[in-house]
Amino acid sequence: MINIHDLYNLFPHNRGIKADSITFDVVSIFDHGDLKKGLFIPISEDQKLDRAIEAGAIAALWPQELEIPFYTPNHFPIFIVESPIFALQQLCKYYINKIEQEECEKMTKFILFSPELLNHHPYSYDLSKKGTGQQLQKTIMEIINRKERG
Numbered sequence: 050m051i052n053i054h055d056l057y058n059l060f061p062h063n064r065g066i067k068a069d070s071i072t073f074d075v076v077s078i079f080d081h082g083d084l085k086k087g088l089f090i091p092i093s094e095d096q097k098l099d100r101a102i103e104a105g106a107i108a109a110l111w112p113q114e115l116e117i118p119f120y121t122p123n124h125f126p127i128f129i130v131e132s133p134i135f136a137l138q139q140l141c142k143y144y145i146n147k148i149e150q151e152e153c154e155k156m157t158k159f160i161l162f163s164p165e166l167l168n169h170h171p172y173s174y175d176l177s178k179k180g181t182g183q184q185l186q187k188t189i190m191e192i193i194n195r196k197e198r199g
Contacts, residue, residue: 050072050073050074050154050155050156050157051072051073051076051088051140051144051147051157052071052072052073053068053069053070053071053072053108053126054069055140055143055144055147056088056108056126056128056140059128059136059139059140059143060110060128060129060130060136062113062128062129062130063126063127063128063129064117064126064127064129065108065122065123065124065125065126065127066124066125066126068126071107071108071126072086072155072157073086073087073088073107073108073157074086074087074155074157074158075087075088075157075158075159075160076088076090076137076140076157076158076159076160077089077090077101077106077159077160077161077171078090078091078092078093078096078137078160078161078162079096079101079160079171080096080097080098080100080101080104080106081100081101081104082104082160082171083104083105084101084104084105084106085104085105086105086107087101087104087105087106087107088106088107088108088109088110089101089102089106089108089109089110090109090110090133090136090137090140091109091110091111091112091133092133092134092137092192092196098111098118098120098121099118099120102121102122102125107125107126108125108126108127108128109125109126109127109128110127110128110130110133110136110137110140111127111128111129111130111133112129112130112131112132112133113129113130113131134189134192134193134196135193137189138186138189138190138193141159141182141185141186141189142186144157144176145176145182145185145186148176148182156175156176156177157176158173158174158175158176159173159174159176159185160172160173160174161174161185161188161189161192162188162192172188174188
């Protein structure tokens with residue numbers, strides 16, 4: 050399971066509460082759905098932090114070029130990153146390596162687009178299933194390629 054210490058190590062530029070016991074059930078690029086105990090990563094401008102918080106997000110990665118919204122609670126952990134999509138890719142690689150090194154009792158799920166990217170509906174990647182890590186990385190690369198093409 051991804052925990053707050055993983056994020057502190059990967060993304061040292063942060064603000065908000067410095068808690069020891071925060072773990073994440075979900076990592077999502079969507080601001081809706083069940084984000085209870087979730088890490089929100091907005092990769093498009095139409096995804097809003099206030100909606101993610103209402104949906105249950107407890108932390109977020111945030112692009113450095115955008116101002117943190119004024120309504121963000123002071124204690125809410127925000128990790129400032131150069132590019133949310135590349136930070137997502139970095140987090141994904143880190144987590145896949147982490148679960149290969151140690152037995153995780155509970156897994157963090159990643160919610161991105163469907164593997165085919167034919168639609169923009171949420172799709173949950175459960176990394177406890179064999180081969181899902183590679184599919185997740187492939188989907189992130191397809192999102193990156195689409196963003197670069199415009």
